[in-house]
Amino acid sequence: MMIPVALFASVILFALLKMTPGDPVRIQLGEQVTAESAEALRKELGLDQPYPVQYARWLGRIVRLDFGKSLRNGAPVSEEILSRFPATFQLGITALLLSIFIAVPLGVFSAIFRRSRLSFVATAFTTVGVSLPNFFFGALLIYFLASQIRLFPPGGYVAPQQDLGQWLHRLILPAVTLSLFGAATQTRFIRSGVIDTLHQDYVRTARAKGLAEKAVIVGHALRNSLIPSVTLLGLQVGAILEGAFITETIFAWPGIGRLAVQALGARDFPIVQGVVLLAVFAFMAANLLVDVAYAYLDPRINYGRSR
Amino acid sequence: MAVAGSPTSPPEGVTASTVGAASSAITLQPSTLSPLAQVVPPPRRGRQWWKGRPKLYVFGSVIAFMVLVGLFAPWISPYEPTKTQPAQALQGPSLAHWMGTDQLGRDTLSRVIHGARVSLTVAVIAVSIALSGGVTLGLVAGYFGGWFDHLSSRFVDAMLAFPGILLAIAITSALGPSLQNAMIAVGIIGIPTYFRLTRGQVLQVREMEFVTAATVVGASRRRIIALHVLPNILNPLIVAASIASSSAILSLAGLSFIGVGTQPPQPDWGSMFQAATGYLNRYPWLAFGPGAAIFLTVFSFYMLGDALRDALDPRLRNR
Numbered sequence: 001m002m003i004p005v006a007l008f009a010s011v012i013l014f015a016l017l018k019m020t021p022g023d024p025v026r027i028q029l030g031e032q033v034t035a036e037s038a039e040a041l042r043k044e045l046g047l048d049q050p051y052p053v054q055y056a057r058w059l060g061r062i063v064r065l066d067f068g069k070s071l072r073n074g075a076p077v078s079e080e081i082l083s084r085f086p087a088t089f090q091l092g093i094t095a096l097l098l099s100i101f102i103a104v105p106l107g108v109f110s111a112i113f114r115r116s117r118l119s120f121v122a123t124a125f126t127t128v129g130v131s132l133p134n135f136f137f138g139a140l141l142i143y144f145l146a147s148q149i150r151l152f153p154p155g156g157y158v159a160p161q162q163d164l165g166q167w168l169h170r171l172i173l174p175a176v177t178l179s180l181f182g183a184a185t186q187t188r189f190i191r192s193g194v195i196d197t198l199h200q201d202y203v204r205t206a207r208a209k210g211l212a213e214k215a216v217i218v219g220h221a222l223r224n225s226l227i228p229s230v231t232l233l234g235l236q237v238g239a240i241l242e243g244a245f246i247t248e249t250i251f252a253w254p255g256i257g258r259l260a261v262q263a264l265g266a267r268d269f270p271i272v273q274g275v276v277l278l279a280v281f282a283f284m285a286a287n288l289l290v291d292v293a294y295a296y297l298d299p300r301i302n303y304g305r306s307r
Numbered sequence: 308m309a310v311a312g313s314p315t316s317p318p319e320g321v322t323a324s325t326v327g328a329a330s331s332a333i334t335l336q337p338s339t340l341s342p343l344a345q346v347v348p349p350p351r352r353g354r355q356w357w358k359g360r361p362k363l364y365v366f367g368s369v370i371a372f373m374v375l376v377g378l379f380a381p382w383i384s385p386y387e388p389t390k391t392q393p394a395q396a397l398q399g400p401s402l403a404h405w406m407g408t409d410q411l412g413r414d415t416l417s418r419v420i421h422g423a424r425v426s427l428t429v430a431v432i433a434v435s436i437a438l439s440g441g442v443t444l445g446l447v448a449g450y451f452g453g454w455f456d457h458l459s460s461r462f463v464d465a466m467l468a469f470p471g472i473l474l475a476i477a478i479t480s481a482l483g484p485s486l487q488n489a490m491i492a493v494g495i496i497g498i499p500t501y502f503r504l505t506r507g508q509v510l511q512v513r514e515m516e517f518v519t520a521a522t523v524v525g526a527s528r529r530r531i532i533a534l535h536v537l538p539n540i541l542n543p544l545i546v547a548a549s550i551a552s553s554s555a556i557l558s559l560a561g562l563s564f565i566g567v568g569t570q571p572p573q574p575d576w577g578s579m580f581q582a583a584t585g586y587l588n589r590y591p592w593l594a595f596g597p598g599a600a601i602f603l604t605v606f607s608f609y610m611l612g613d614a615l616r617d618a619l620d621p622r623l624r625n626r
Contacts, residue, residue: 008465016481127613131606133557135564135580136598139587147588154588238470245472245565250584260476261565269480276469276477283470 009280010062014055017273067274072266077274081256085278087157088248088255090167092240094175099182099236104226106183107190112217114195122187129184134243138177138250145173155252174251178243182236190229197225227298230290237286241279362614369607377423386414388421388574397590406596409579410586418574419596425575426604429490429559430552436494437551441501442544448502449509450532460506463499471496472561479567486575489568493558497551504547508540515539542619549612553605560601576601 042048046057061067067077110122146154152173158166197203198221206216244257252258256275263271376383385405392412400407406415444463448456466474475492482488512518513536521531562568563577571578576597583593 004461005464005468008461009468012465012469013477016477019481127606127609131553131557131602131609133560133564133580133598133601133605135561135584136594136602139580139584139594139598143587143591143594242470242472242561245476246561249565264476264480264484265566272476272480276473279473280469284468 006281006284009284010059011055013273013277013280014058017058018051062277067277068270070263070271071268072263072271077270080259080271081274081278084254084256084259086159087253088244088257090160091171091174091178091248091253091255092237092244094171095178095240095243096182096233096236098175098179099186100233102179102183103186103190104229107187107229108194108222108226110187111191111194111198122191126184126188126191129180129187132180133246134177134181135246135250137180138174138247141173141177142250155250157252157254170251174247174253177250178240178247181243182239185239186229186232186236189232190226193225193228194221197221200224227294230294230297234283234287234290238283241283360614360618362610363618366607366611366614369603370611373423373604373607374427376420377427380421380424384414384417384420386417388413388417389572390414397586397593399590400592407590407592409582409593415579415593415596418579419576419600421574422576422579422597422600423604425486425569425573426556426559426601429486429493430555430608432490433494433497433555433559434548434551436491437497437501437555438544438548440494440498442505444498445502445505446509446532446536449506450513450528450536456506459502463502466496466499469496472558475558475562476565476567479562484567484570486569486573489559489562493555493562496558497555500551501544501547504543505540508543509536512536512539546612546616546619549608549615553608553612556601556608557605560605 046054049057065078067081069075070077070080106118106122106125110116110119113119141152142154145151153170155174156170158170160167198217200221203216203221206220207213211219241257244255245261246257247253248255248258249261256278260272260275263269263275390413392408395404395408395412397410398404398408398412404414404416406419408414409418444459448459469477474496475489478492478495479485479488482491518531518535521535526535559568560577560580563575564581566578566581569575569578579597580594580601583590583597586593
């Protein structure tokens, strides 16, 4: 399932790459070249071949993580990206965990106490959370918590192996910013899932046989309603990868998102394509993991075998 | 395709770009409606249907207000949005400049007003692209099935393998950064949501008896799709369009913020905000105007979609 989709996605990317304006030969050699040397380089790069051949060669390079060279400084794209990847990874994982820690209790409790004030808070949180652009939220945090009361530094990065405390201190604001959207969507998903489950027949049966409400909720309802929310985690990874572009830019966090935004500004397309490819790959891998985890958690599900 | 047999149903057509996207293997149906739910007309018909729905009223009015502001931008904005007055750069809010002026002395309020034009145009055009592409493909794929259904479903799966904005970035970096290309990109990344929604709905409606009846009396396939299937799947599409408008505006703001959307000096909320972040410490009001405008518009479209869902689909109320 994943492999054909990945191949199809790579065709889309290759097509986009071919549509990118600018002749790679001209970019590499400059405007003043003789027709012969341009032709020679074109042959060397394989650009004289038909598109299917070019695609196969391109795919072969991608599989070996060879994304070409940065147009700006000539460094291999994969090195540039790999050196920035840890920062994004740290930020992304923290944001993901943070969103789970917010969403699960908020979603569950607001579903159990449906008509309470907490439920109102949860609904307000989800609607505001999905419509507040993360650059605005990040800027608000910087303005109030970093420049007005100076609780946090406004941005920057310190590697954790250098100074763990500083790293954590600088991590908090961007992680909170990045987690908002995910926390909001997850809260909504979990809340409606738990509400749905609480209306199921087996929950009524559990209540009817005289179980304490707590046992009904913890033992019967929660397990079944939280499993589907695992599927949302895969999508969260996508949202976090997207959000990283903006959040890292705002907080001067030296990850792949900021690298790509800077590369976009400098028209350094190999870097942009490399980051997009890596993000797509990470997103697919996350979804694959989620599917496997889902099948493991919920034995009723098997992929394809039962048909 | 995978079988997602969960006891609880996934949430109704969730929200912004990525969440509307589903993982490649597990299909999150954008809607949990039973076929009956769409065939039954909304409970209150005629002039009454919006009564007792303050949400619909309030957020509908906000959107209407925004549309008016966008339409009449040249007449109501106090200054020319692109006129620079370096002598008056970086002023705070005052009677002359309600939201202050930016680093080039341009009036922020006028730029926010003109930005409404850009944002709403984007919402309309991007959603139209997404709607026409997604609904057409979804109708054909859902109704006829077969190889076309297979092919288009796989294509949509491949699109969903990209986190939405990243696909938009890839598209705009290929086509060149401009407002027009950003709109096309935002429209394209909306297609999968509509495709899946439409296809799922069509698969349900196709099996209804009135479709069989229409087939029996010899109605053409085109007539059945246009007069029997499409009207019955309209409600969820209307709801989705409102929510998609909110995510389209949010996506474009993000694209402009990172510099692949609107190009200067065109006034646009995302790029205004980006320019303002450099002055956040000392001139926070510069960022506040466009930021609040984005938030208000996105929030209103989202709430309007929510209210429409309540109004058009009683089954999902009180979620």
